[in-house]
Amino acid sequence: MRIVLDAMGSDQHPEPEVQAALQASREFDEPLILVGDRQVLAPMLGSAKNIELVHADEVFEMSDHISHGVLRRVKNSMGVGMDLISNGEADALVTAGNTAGALGIGLARLKRMKGVRRPALSVLFPTASGHCVVLDIGANAECKPEYLLQFALMGSVYAEQVLGVKNPRVGLVSNGEEAGKGNELVKETYPLLEASSLNFIGNVEGKEIFGGDADVAVTDGFTGNVLMKGSEAVAKFITDRLRTEMMASTRTKIGGLLARPAFNELRKDLDSRQVGAAPLLGLNGLVFVGHGRSDGTALFSAIKLARQSVKVGLINSLREAIESALEVA
Amino acid sequence: MRIVLDAMGSDQHPEPEVQAALQASREFDEPLILVGDRQVLAPMLGSAKNIELVHADEVFEMSDHISHGVLRRVKNSMGVGMDLISNGEADALVTAGNTAGALGIGLARLKRMKGVRRPALSVLFPTASGHCVVLDIGANAECKPEYLLQFALMGSVYAEQVLGVKNPRVGLVSNGEEAGKGNELVKETYPLLEASSLNFIGNVEGKEIFGGDADVAVTDGFTGNVLMKGSEAVAKFITDRLRTEMMASTRTKIGGLLARPAFNELRKDLDSRQVGAAPLLGLNGLVFVGHGRSDGTALFSAIKLARQSVKVGLINSLREAIESALEVA
Incomplete structure (x- = not known):
């Protein structure tokens, strides 16, 4: 090799x-x-x-x-x-x-x-129970339903072969969990995923992705990129705010020092x-x-x-x- | 009243x-x-x-x-x-x-x-320097450039009149800060915003939104909804993880208690x-x-x-x- x-x-x-x-x-x-x-x-x-x-x-x-x-x-x-x-x-x-x-x-x-049809760029999001493969996160700003079906296939293979997830649960990123929710692309992709051999679990939102309910989350490269960069920015916002607030008093400074191992664990999770x-x-x-x-x-x-x-x-x-x-x- | x-x-x-x-x-x-x-x-x-x-x-x-x-x-x-x-x-x-x-x-x-053309649903995201009005966050899964221009106008009025922001900085949510980045909708909306009377600052990503560089962030209702729910889910993931890790040892438990005022301040920021x-x-x-x-x-x-x-x-x-x-x- x-x-x-x-x-x-x-x-x-x-x-x-x-x-x-x-x-x-x-x-x-x-x-x-x-x-x-x-x-x-x-x-x-x-x-x-x-x-x-x-x-x-x-x-x-x-x-x-x-x-x-x-x-x-x-x-x-x-x-x-x-x-x-x-x-x-x-x-x-x-x-x-x-x-x-x-x-x-x-x-x-x-x-x-x-x-x-189109190659996809993927990323691993940390979740409550491990990781979720999210794709496409930026290779294709405009997508067609068939592209998303292929992203799902490739993401599923990656999760299974490289990450060792058996029968990966595949979700379709949407603005609502119910079938029928979504933009045109999502609505047209849903039946393709449903008819596929994949372990399709339906539409997913942020809470399913970060909650560990999906192993693969499929979306177009525009939405995926906005979601990824938004998530990174929220994580930074929260950790920055906590750091600032921890410095506000002697009490919280000491608390922060004692709690440091907990923050280190979190950092590992978030650390790309x-x-x-x-x-x-x-x-x-x-x-x-x-x-x-x-x-x-x-x-x-x-x-x-x-x-x-x-x-x-x-x-x-x-x-x-x-x-x-x-x-x- | x-x-x-x-x-x-x-x-x-x-x-x-x-x-x-x-x-x-x-x-x-x-x-x-x-x-x-x-x-x-x-x-x-x-x-x-x-x-x-x-x-x-x-x-x-x-x-x-x-x-x-x-x-x-x-x-x-x-x-x-x-x-x-x-x-x-x-x-x-x-x-x-x-x-x-x-x-x-x-x-x-x-x-x-x-x-x-279309009404929009907005939300306030917490930022490093206050808030950012994000719209549309779900009223319109499919949008046209003219809708986004109107969302920007309305969001700007809301930020100025209700939130007291002078000459609000308006950003267009995209998968890259550079002009020319984006899906078709974003590429067609960009010149409309540029030609408008708004204080348009160009494309924005998560880091500009949460970093406090924009007062208004405009997007279609699908992307906005995914971004909002994703952000909420990341915040929950991080605070849940920290809570769990804080319980891992006596040291971190005590640290967590002492640092509680800092967490309370963060919670206020995140609290809808x-x-x-x-x-x-x-x-x-x-x-x-x-x-x-x-x-x-x-x-x-x-x-x-x-x-x-x-x-x-x-x-x-x-x-x-x-x-x-x-x-x-």
Whole structure:
């Protein structure tokens, strides 16, 4: 198994990436491929074993007008990393780079998996009983019912194969739990999910997602992105407010110090670094996109997630799920 | 000024409503009108002054197939309360009843304000620096750009007139801050907001909303509803998790007790009871819809909000804003 790590993805690149690569080199036997500027990276790696450097001196820069043709050729670290996958030299890419960029380059270099209408970006939300795979969270602002059905299929496979959830409960994000609630997209998607082989539990709202009643929550990339960023912002609002209020008096300061272990547990739950990255599902290759703010811990978690996905044969399972759904349809 | 309170709206009706009415009768000089079952309510009110009972023995029951014609005639407490407004006998209605019901009955009995394409339901999110008016949060699952422009106008008037925000900053909820990000609806709405007389600050995400960078956040009713319920669920998840973790050891238990004042301050921020209700904006009459779980405190807050809105002449300000926008267009 060979994982590729984009050394130039995170906001603080390449320090977090090098830190993650060094940890991987200590903990795993197989080589990790680090893609980036060789001149910068080589001195940082010292005598570390199991790290193979592949040179790419460009960094993906966000631009609105990059065409598919250009994305097929760009020599940045993300593109070079994906080429290693499409050439069969590596099994999965981890990057903390731009999501839209990863999607665009992924579509240009790896191409869509056969039968997949649109690839989706997923994220794991913490819940009262574990995690919920939420997708799409931003790859596709406009969706059709068939896309959402495929997102549900792919999310279900991911939950089952990588997260180990048996017969994952799939919910459709809506503005009401009752069947019949929703915008046009939701109303048209509902019967498709109902008729599918999935363990569809109906419409879900925030309380089902965070309450642990669904293992997979499907939505369009616009709504999913608003939900994800809103949730992150609420969590920050609450923890910031508590921190401020804790400083208000000696009594609460002492209380806060004593209660610190409880806050640390909460932080673990909320910490995206525990999970590390979200897979782009539906490409001919595994791509995990982490937060731009990822640190070494987050990126190492992402590498572990990528390893686990390769180990269980996620790509093949996704292919089979999409193919058998297409046979039924 | 006369406020009507629907006595049969909340999940626990009529106890919370009676409690709120009694508090209003003590604190305000004008009479409050309580609509509901006279036989049930009269004994609960005792010798309270300034409460006028109007009889309505039916309670709004959620049903998918209530037609506009039926809503025009129903004798439930919500409908009777709205009739008092349309007859000029009262200035605003407060109800903790079903939102869709309030909207349906409001459209049938009060009608849309002249020029308003769709009425919107708003909510106040707590932010780092106060509140943000978010609308629509569920009245319209499918929206057009012109609806969102009107929501922005009405939300801005509400923030300025009732909440006292000068020149409210209006944001458009999107999956990215950059102009050009968004689904089709957002992309088409952006130039309308830009060309308007509003203080439009561009696209906003969760961090701008909860960070206090926007006073009004505009979105379609589907996305707004998902965002609102998601945010509530995250807040509950975090506080539940903290409560559980605080019980894990004697140390954290003591810490939690000492830190209690800090938690109480946070609870005030998050407590919808502090605000009480969200206005339906765009009807010929003021209707405030509270949570079904509202207690007496929440409903009393809602009455205060309704009073403030009447006092500043919210309805006229909304009419003027819509009219002058239509003249420009």
